[in-house]
Amino acid sequence: xxxxxxxxxxxxxxxxxxxxxxxxxxxxxxxxxxxxxxxxxxxxxxxxxxxxxxxxxxxxxxxxxxxxxxxxxxxxxxxxxxxxxxxxxxxxxxxxxxxxxxxxxxxxxxxxxxxxxxxxxxxxxxxxxxxxxxxxxxxxxxxxxxxxxxxxxxxxxxxxxxxxxxxxxxxxxxxxxxxxxxxxxxxxxxxxxxxxxxxxxxxxxxxxxxxxxxxxxxxxxxxxxxxxxxxxxxxxxxxxxxxxxxxxxxxxxxxxxxxxxxxxxxxxxxxxxxxxxxxxxxxxxxxxxxxxxxxxxxxxxxxxxxxxxxxxxxxxxxxxxxxxxxxxxxxxxxxxx
Amino acid sequence: xxxxxxxxxxxxxxxxxxxxxxxxxxxxxxxxxxxxxxxxxxxxxxxxxxxxxxxxxxxxxxxxxxxxxxxxxxxxxxxxxxxxxxxxxxxxxxxxxxxxxxxxxxxxxxxxxxxxxxxxxxxxxxxxxxxxxxxxxxxxxxxxxxxxxxxxxxxxxxxxxxxxxxxxxxxxxxxxxxxxxxxxxxxxxxxxxxxxxxxxxxxxxxxxxxxxxxxxxxxxxxxxxxxxxxxxxxxxxxxxxxxxxxxxxxxxxxxxxxxxxxxxxxxxxxxxxxxxxxxxxxxxxxxxxxxxxxxxxxxxxxxxxxxxxxxxxxxxxxxxxxxxxxxxxxxxxxxxx
DNA sequence: TTGTACGCGTTATCAC
DNA sequence: GTGATAACGCGTACAA
Numbered sequence: 018x019x020x021x022x023x024x025x026x027x028x029x030x031x032x033x034x035x036x037x038x039x040x041x042x043x044x045x046x047x048x049x050x051x052x053x054x055x056x057x058x059x060x061x062x063x064x065x066x067x068x069x070x071x072x073x074x075x076x077x078x079x080x081x082x083x084x085x086x087x088x089x090x091x092x093x094x095x096x097x098x099x100x101x102x103x104x105x106x107x108x109x110x111x112x113x114x115x116x117x118x119x120x121x122x123x124x125x126x127x128x129x130x131x132x133x134x135x136x137x138x139x140x141x142x143x144x145x146x147x148x149x150x151x152x153x154x155x156x157x158x159x160x161x162x163x164x165x166x167x168x169x170x171x172x173x174x175x176x177x178x179x180x181x182x183x184x185x186x187x188x189x190x191x192x193x194x195x196x197x198x199x200x201x202x203x204x205x206x207x208x209x210x211x212x213x214x215x216x217x218x219x220x221x222x223x224x225x226x227x228x229x230x231x232x233x234x235x236x237x238x239x240x241x242x243x244x245x246x247x248x249x250x251x252x253x254x255x256x257x258x259x260x261x262x263x264x265x266x267x268x269x270x271x272x273x274x275x276x277x278x279x280x281x282x283x284x285x286x287x288x289x290x291x292x293x294x295x296x297x298x299x300x301x302x303x304x305x306x307x308x309x310x311x312x313x314x315x316x317x318x319x320x321x322x323x324x325x326x327x328x329x330x331x332x333x334x335x336x337x338x339x340x341x342x343x344x345x346x347x348x349x350x351x352x353x354x
Numbered sequence: 355x356x357x358x359x360x361x362x363x364x365x366x367x368x369x370x371x372x373x374x375x376x377x378x379x380x381x382x383x384x385x386x387x388x389x390x391x392x393x394x395x396x397x398x399x400x401x402x403x404x405x406x407x408x409x410x411x412x413x414x415x416x417x418x419x420x421x422x423x424x425x426x427x428x429x430x431x432x433x434x435x436x437x438x439x440x441x442x443x444x445x446x447x448x449x450x451x452x453x454x455x456x457x458x459x460x461x462x463x464x465x466x467x468x469x470x471x472x473x474x475x476x477x478x479x480x481x482x483x484x485x486x487x488x489x490x491x492x493x494x495x496x497x498x499x500x501x502x503x504x505x506x507x508x509x510x511x512x513x514x515x516x517x518x519x520x521x522x523x524x525x526x527x528x529x530x531x532x533x534x535x536x537x538x539x540x541x542x543x544x545x546x547x548x549x550x551x552x553x554x555x556x557x558x559x560x561x562x563x564x565x566x567x568x569x570x571x572x573x574x575x576x577x578x579x580x581x582x583x584x585x586x587x588x589x590x591x592x593x594x595x596x597x598x599x600x601x602x603x604x605x606x607x608x609x610x611x612x613x614x615x616x617x618x619x620x621x622x623x624x625x626x627x628x629x630x631x632x633x634x635x636x637x638x639x640x641x642x643x644x645x646x647x648x649x650x651x652x653x654x655x656x657x658x659x660x661x662x663x664x665x666x667x668x669x670x671x672x673x674x675x676x677x678x679x680x681x682x683x684x685x686x687x688x689x690x691x
Numbered sequence: 692t693t694g695t696a697c698g699c700g701t702t703a704t705c706a707c
Numbered sequence: 708g709t710g711a712t713a714a715c716g717c718g719t720a721c722a723a
Contacts, residue, residue, distance in 0.1 A: 033507070033508075034485070034507050034508070034700095036699090036700055036701085037700065037701070038700080046709080046710085047709065047710040047711075048700095048701090048710080048711090049702085049703090049709075049710060049711085049712095050708085050709065050710075052701075052702065052703095053708095053709090055701095056702085059708095060708055060709075061708070061709085062708065062709090065708080065709085077503050077507065079479070079482065079483055080483060080700085080701080081424075081483065081485060081699090081700050081701070082480070082483040082484040082485070082701095083420060083423065083424050083429065083484050083485055083699095083700080083701090084424055084699070084700035084701040084702090084715090085700080085701050085702070086420065086484075086701090087418075087420055087421055087424055087699090087700080087701070087702095087715055087716070087717090088700080088701045088702045088703085088714080088715050089701085089702070089715085090715075092420065094463075101449065102445060102448055102449055102452065103445050103446045103448065103449030103450075103649065104445070105442040105445060107445070108439060108440050108441070108442060108444070108445030108448075109440045111439055111440065111445075111464070112438065112439055112440030112466060113440075115439065115464070115465065115466055124463055124465070124480065124481070124484070125463065125464055125465065126431075126461055126462065126463055126464075127448070127452070127462055127463075127464045128452065128461070128462065129449060129452055142416070143419070143461065144461070145416065146416055146417060146418070146419040147419045147420050147423075147461070148371070148418060148419070148420055166414045170370070170371050170414065171370070171371070267632060271632060271633060271636065274633070274636055275635075275636060278636065294631075294632055294633055295604060295608060295631055295632070295633075296608060296611070296631055296632075296633050296634075296637060297633075298612075299608065299611055299612060299615065299637065300633060300636065300637050312440065371716095373715090373716055373717085374716070374717065375716080375717095383693080383694090384693065384694045384695080385694085385695095385716095385717085386693075386694060386695080386718090386719090387692090387693060387694080389717070389718065389719095390692095390693090392717095393718085397692060397693080398692070398693085399692065399693090402692085402693085417716090417717080418715090418716050418717070419717095420716085420717095421699090421715070421716035421717045421718090422716080422717050422718070423717090424699055424700070424701090424715095424716085424717075425698080425699050425716080425717050425718045425719085426699085426717090426718070427699075
């Protein structure tokens with residue numbers, strides 16, 4: 018008994034996938050004829066076509082896409098690599114990519130790096146080793162020169178959210194700087210002069226961008242920034258002289274709100290956050306935020322990637338996704354005088 | 355000039371990937387020797403090995419994993435199909451799968467169905483056509499008999515969150531029923547007798563499970579449920595006789611809170627939600643919720659899947675992920691008398 | 692130690 | 708219309 022192609026189970030083979038060859042034998046035709054029928058190519062008599070189709074149904078044949086793609090040289094798959102695909106924003110971004118990918122009949126590989134450059138490299142290289150047609154990367158803080166040879170070898174690559182280091186490639190960024198600028202200008206328009214920035218690790222890209230936007234707005238209003246305003250912590254917030262604070266992340270906004278509530282100053286310090294909350298409109302006063310649609314980033318990235326796969330040439334492009342201010346009340350708390 | 359393998363660009367080939375054959379030619383050895391070096395197999399002189407390695411570096415060779423996997427018959431990849439990978443819970447679930455997959459050196463394909471059975475089928479079949487080793491599916495409301503032949507053909511399959519219809523396969527579910535029961539019991543313990551259920555479409559699995567849990571708790575307390583309590587809408591909530599309400603989703607909880615706030619009854623009706631919020635502890639009174647870790651579901655699913663890939667046999671298993679009650683105050687609003 | 696021949700499942704070429 | 712036969716890039720048995 019030949020078990021090499023799977024184990025028998027009643028009348029069916031378990032673990033065995035019929036191939037075109039099997040179908041050809043069964044239908045009494047040549048391999049190529051089966052291929053023609055499967056691919057809807059012309060040049061097959063209706064009679065033989067139905068014979069082949071019957072054999073296909075009988076055997077439960079399904080074309081091995083891997084083999085086909087090996088032959089054709091494309092994989093019809095792209096990869097998305099990010100810090101953490103469990104993060105809600107990243108997931109939404111991923112979804113944006115997927116929507117565009119589907120329109121192109123492309124499948125999507127996904128992988129998380131946890132901000133570890135080694136893991137990014139391992140992931141990226143195992144994807145290019147599978148010859149994905151394209152790669153979308155939310156890069157780790159490291160550098161990405163290991164990708165240069167891959168890109169040169171033909172793997173189209175787009176970076177998102179953070180710009181690549183030592184690589185020239187299409188990139189989609191978020192206008193964090195403009196968003197922060199708008200938020201802080203909003204606070205200034207409501208009379209605030211002493212405005213804090215609670216932003217996180219300035220070694221990272223986003224906090225740096227946000228701080229620049231903050232500085233832009235302050236400078237435009239002719240306000241001089243005290244160092245202590247930009248090195249706030251949530252704990253020190255209530256005791257600080259600032260009458261308003263711009264928070265660089267959901268976590269920072271949440272801690273700011275909690276710290277103010279604990280100090281009973283919730284309605285005395287205006288809080289604006291970067292990143293929206295599900296209940297931001299419910300809390301009192303409604304939390305004003307600057308936000309953007311991560312799906313836009315994904316769609317934009319895919320919009321850059323797929324034309325490249327279709328042969329579009331030209332220098333690396335850079336797209337910026339806008340942010341928008343959602344005023345909900347917290348930003349309108351007037352400055353005390 | 356031969357352009358068949360890519361276009362020249364200075365001294366490098368663009369779009370051309372060197373193969374083992376190219377490396378072999380360059381190093382002046384046989385194909386198999388290259389294969390041995392690449393795979394770290396014994397039986398190669400250090401001298402030839404270094405010659406080969408030099409050729410590899412010169413050419414920038416990287417093994418074509420697709421070809422290798424075609425040969426070995428495995429893809430070292432699994433797929434995850436869900437309603438919407440942009441959804442935060444689904445993304446967290448996905449992340450749980452990925453973490454286990456990485457331990458097994460497996461890559462992950464992901465795809466969203468938007469609850470469309472056709473799309474689920476198309477996605478699942480294009481994944482099995484690529485011969486993914488395994489499939490984890492958060493099934494659409496339809497039936498999934500199209501998968502039977504795929505499973506029989508050797509694609510290990512695990513269902514998550516919702517049970518499959520017409521398919522016998524490993525499944526990981528969430529104990530929504532137990533969670534709802536615990537939540538409603540919590541309300542009853544605080545003196546509530548007229549408790550509402552705001553749960554959504556009872557044609558769907560989760561709302562049905564939650565309603566059963568609700569009914570369990572009410573029955574255990576000997577309380578008779580009025581039909582109007584279980585057919586609430588957020589709009590009618592404030593005007594209804596219920597003194598507490600169990601909400602079946604974040605969206606329902608949010609609308610309930612908003613409706614109560616609009617009617618000025620926030621602190622008169624106890625609200626418990628299914629699914630946690632980032633700011634649930636910040637709002638007053640803190641929102642009590644029943645929740646679970648979607649990552650647990652993913653890890654459990656992967657924990658069922660990978661042993662199957664390693665040949666584990668046996669009947670389909672069913673795992674249940676527990677929920678837990680996070681009491682934050684809203685649930686403790688005492689029943690008015 | 693190294694190489695040859697063949698197969699994985701498909702598509703592509705070019706006969707018949 | 709149909710069918711051998713060669714390729715895609717790699718692994719494996721077996722021979723040299």
